[in-house]
Amino acid sequence: MLEKLEEVKRNIQREIKSITALKDAEQLKIKYLGRKGIIHDFMKLIPSLPAEQRAAIGQRINSLKAEVTHTVEELSLKAEVTHTVEELIKKFSGEATSKAKHEVFDITLPGKRPLVGKKHPLTQTIDDIKEVFARLGFDVVYGPEVESEYYNFEALNIPADHPSRTDFDTFYIKNDILLRSQTSTVQIRVMEKQKPPIRIIAPGRVYRPDTVDARHSFMFHQVEGLLVDEGVSFADLRGVLNQFIKTYFGQDVQMRFRPSFFPFTEPSAEVDISCSLCKGSGCSVCSYSGWVEILGAGMVDPNVFKSVHYDAEKYTGFAFGMGVERITMLKYGINDIRLFYENDIRFLSQF
Ligand code: 2NL
Numbered sequence: 001m002l003e004k005l006e007e008v009k010r011n012i013q014r015e016i017k018s019i020t021a022l023k024d025a026e027q028l029k030i031k032y033l034g035r036k037g038i039i040h041d042f043m044k045l046i047p048s049l050p051a052e053q054r055a056a057i058g059q060r061i062n063s064l065k066a067e068v069t070h071t072v073e074e075l076s077l078k079a080e081v082t083h084t085v086e087e088l089i090k091k092f093s094g095e096a097t098s099k100a101k102h103e104v105f106d107i108t109l110p111g112k113r114p115l116v117g118k119k120h121p122l123t124q125t126i127d128d129i130k131e132v133f134a135r136l137g138f139d140v141v142y143g144p145e146v147e148s149e150y151y152n153f154e155a156l157n158i159p160a161d162h163p164s165r166t167d168f169d170t171f172y173i174k175n176d177i178l179l180r181s182q183t184s185t186v187q188i189r190v191m192e193k194q195k196p197p198i199r200i201i202a203p204g205r206v207y208r209p210d211t212v213d214a215r216h217s218f219m220f221h222q223v224e225g226l227l228v229d230e231g232v233s234f235a236d237l238r239g240v241l242n243q244f245i246k247t248y249f250g251q252d253v254q255m256r257f258r259p260s261f262f263p264f265t266e267p268s269a270e271v272d273i274s275c276s277l278c279k280g281s282g283c284s285v286c287s288y289s290g291w292v293e294i295l296g297a298g299m300v301d302p303n304v305f306k307s308v309h310y311d312a313e314k315y316t317g318f319a320f321g322m323g324v325e326r327i328t329m330l331k332y333g334i335n336d337i338r339l340f341y342e343n344d345i346r347f348l349s350q351f
Contacts, residue, residue, distance in 0.1 A: 001049070005060050008038055012064070016071050025075035032068045039065055121351040122221055122340055125328045126203045129223050132247045136240060138201045138225060143186030145205055149176045151185040156264040157303040164263050170209040170218075179207035182321060184264060187226045191308035196315050197229040203324070214336045221324035228300065228310070228317030234267070237297055237318035245273055245294075249331065254280070256291065265298025265319055277333055285330070292330055295322035 168181035254274040275286035282288040297320035302312035
């Protein structure tokens, strides 16, 4: 019996070697594994064998079965691949693909890596800023870029005859309608609708009458922040900005406040950080001072609260505004603001 099984095994191995097509593999399967197949015949003989032989013979039959099954599966897989390529060639056979008939299809070649796009560096910076302030409990708000003079100037304590209006007076659509020069307009709209406590940041495009050069653009991006509640102090402003600066620029970066003026805050300050490029030792980016300005801030002027009918005796608040381009340039050492708007893939793909 064992002899016979060995013979069947040799036959199978011989037949496997000569198989070239899927249908031959299928026939092999039927011949050996089918219900009327050779292996089945052997199985039927088992009960008539002496008891001490049954286990050994049974094992041999099973391993033979496994071998045939495995071989047939492998052959069908191979046959399927060949089949698909042949079908493709048939389907597309024309001049363009006739060449393919003579080419070897190498399935081990590495694939073509698709070009994956990424966020614009300014969008990345805005996302990073949003994340830091989200952790401090600030909501993100958006509003229109085309604004009325009221939201852009009057509500922010910049009356028509105010000297600082000339810095922003720009891009009129018609009489009283213009492109916003800061995103505080959005914050006024929020205060009109909601009572304190307010904790928001407003990212977006703003427009100013600046002549374009390496550091200026008539359009840039800003993130403004506003926090209003009872008992908010200048120390809270320092705390929040310090937290932002350390998280965004790094724990070892220093911060300093310089007195300044904005019509919508009183007192006002300009905020510097120690130059991240030269670590404070002096370079061209910080004009050899070791410090670079990154934002303006202050306590909300009571006149602004008056425009939104907040009780300035009850509530205080702080606000700040930063240029996204400026912060991105500082973080990555970019020396020309115009690079952000030229859509040159060699520049953009670096971030
Ligand atoms: C800068 C300075 C600043 C604000 C923006 C603000 C908003 C409201 C009330 C009061 Cl609703 N202030 N915003 C305050 C101080 C400075 O921006 O240099 N921006 C690029």
